[in-house]
Amino acid sequence: MRSAARPILGMSAVLFAISVVVFLIFNVIPNSDPAARIAGKNANPALTARVTADLGLDQPIPVQYLTMMRKILTGELTSYASSQNVTEQIWKGLPATLSLCIGAAVLWIGALLASLLGLERIFAADHEDGSLDLLFLAPVPLALTAAAKALAHWIATGLPLVVMAPLLGLMLGIDPRALAAVAATLLVGTPAITFIGLLAGALAVTLPRSGLLVAVLVLPVAIPLLIFGVAATDAAVTNEIPFGAPFRLLCAISLFFLVLGPVAAAAALRHARE
Secondary structure, eight states: OHHHHHHHHHHHHHHHHHHHHHHHHHHTSTTOOHHHHHHOTTOOHHHHHHHHHHHTTTSOHHHHHHHHHHHHHHTOOBOTTTOOBHHHHHHHHHHHHHHHHHHHHHHHHHHHHHHHTTGGGTTHHHHHHTHHHHHHHSSSOHHHHHHHHHHHHHHHHTHHHHHHHHHHHHHTTOOHHHHHHHHHHHHHHHHHHHHHHHHHHHHTTTSSSOHHHHHHHHHHHHHHHHHHHHHHHHHHHHOSSOSHHHHHHHHHHHHHHHHHHHHHHHHHHHHHHO
């Protein structure tokens, strides 16, 4: 019983802390007074005071928090902006939100799975036939050779998805500008998955049947890439959030692994040779 109660108590404490932080952000922090926002920038003090009383914002902070939690639990919470029931708004927009989010997630999970194909063999074949030793002796830097292998792998697995995504989107009637943005996110993000897998393949080059190990190494590192990729794709299609922020973060992650991946893979290959 105690072992089962500890996770429940921990989860309850985390949820309570999140609810308090969210309440403080929207109701207590300076310049976040809901009554002032609803009354408008040019509202006189009397109007602001009336709105404050109508919303119950003149009550003590603990009372306001308990009132908010009661309304959330009973489904009576209303939006400050539209005065509509929040629960009804969530249910109304849930199908469209889920379809868009699931579509973006499926797209990027497909990109991840496509990039994982053959990654465990990216250096294994060279190791088995001895040509990997020749790569060490070649005048070309080993990191550059690793980068060329990653580029060839991306052309075979990632580039077809970049090309096909806009064509499939046209069949679904998606706006061409949104399709161009989605293609840009895939063009920027999918090489990063390949270069992450390049390092994983180099680490597992001497191990037999390393496919599962490569996947285990790639998936945790690729999670931030998937998060920002899905966010950028969702922003491109829905226009509900700015497209630039997640796209720039996606570019930063890709550039990081574009530089680090070949160098780290070369170091891992040298270590495996020793």
